[in-house]
Amino acid sequence: MSAFNMQKFDGAGQSFEIDPVCEMKVKLQNPPAKIVFQGRTYYFCSDLCRRLFEREPMKYIQMEGE
Numbered sequence: 229m230s231a232f233n234m235q236k237f238d239g240a241g242q243s244f245e246i247d248p249v250c251e252m253k254v255k256l257q258n259p260p261a262k263i264v265f266q267g268r269t270y271y272f273c274s275d276l277c278r279r280l281f282e283r284e285p286m287k288y289i290q291m292e293g294e
């Protein structure tokens with residue numbers, strides 16, 4: 229079961245962001261969906277996740293120190 233969590237990034241230099249809704253990795257080169265919220269860009273695996281985020285953004289954003 230633990231082996232599933234050991235995925236490695238494929239390809240050097242590829243950048244990923246984590247979809248805050250479903251926590252999938254989203255490639256930055258060609259993201260299926262994204263949104264700018266409070267000056268930050270969030271990337272999503274699909275338009276569905278983007279819409280869920282739009283409805284309740286604070287539910288998905290984890291405030292990090294600052």
Ligand SMILES: [Zn+2]
Nearest residue numbers: 247250273277
């Ligand atoms: Zn998603």
